[in-house]
Amino acid sequence: MEKQKxxxxxxxxxxxxxxxxxxxxxxxxILCYLNSYSEKVSIGYSSEAINxxxxxxxxxxxxxxxxxxxxxLAxxxxxLEQTREEVKIFADAREKSETAxxxxxxxxxxxxxxxxxxxxFKVYSEEAEQHSRTLSSATKKSAEKKLEYRxxxxxxxxxxxx
Numbered sequence: 001m002e003k004q005k006x007x008x009x010x011x012x013x014x015x016x017x018x019x020x021x022x023x024x025x026x027x028x029x030i031l032c033y034l035n036s037y038s039e040k041v042s043i044g045y046s047s048e049a050i051n052x053x054x055x056x057x058x059x060x061x062x063x064x065x066x067x068x069x070x071x072x073l074a075x076x077x078x079x080l081e082q083t084r085e086e087v088k089i090f091a092d093a094r095e096k097s098e099t100a101x102x103x104x105x106x107x108x109x110x111x112x113x114x115x116x117x118x119x120x121f122k123v124y125s126e127e128a129e130q131h132s133r134t135l136s137s138a139t140k141k142s143a144e145k146k147l148e149y150r151x152x153x154x155x156x157x158x159x160x161x162x
Contacts, residue, residue, distance in 0.1 A: 121149040
């Protein structure tokens, strides 16, 4: 990774170094080899064209960076839309899961209620059978309870059938 970064910046470094060396050489040539003031001024005027060239290049580079940023922004917007779609899909899946879980809880509650009434029915059935030999009021109450719990079990089974 570090090698890739250095490889990416190395050509830029060479370019800047080359421009700096060229500028220094031209500066020395102007100072050393041109004796008269008018010759130096004419060279100065010619350097304005070079300044304009580099200003144009800088402006072009600026426009290129604006273009790249615009392109990156468009990609970022597209990725944001995809992220929103994924979040929506996960929200829908979570909602479906919650609905299924609630249905499962209701079925477990009905099952627990059915199990409780089944146990009570069995207890009162056994009690009624034990007291069936003697027809007392307790036996009559046990039989009534047995019938009541049987009816409740049938109601729960009807709920489950729906």
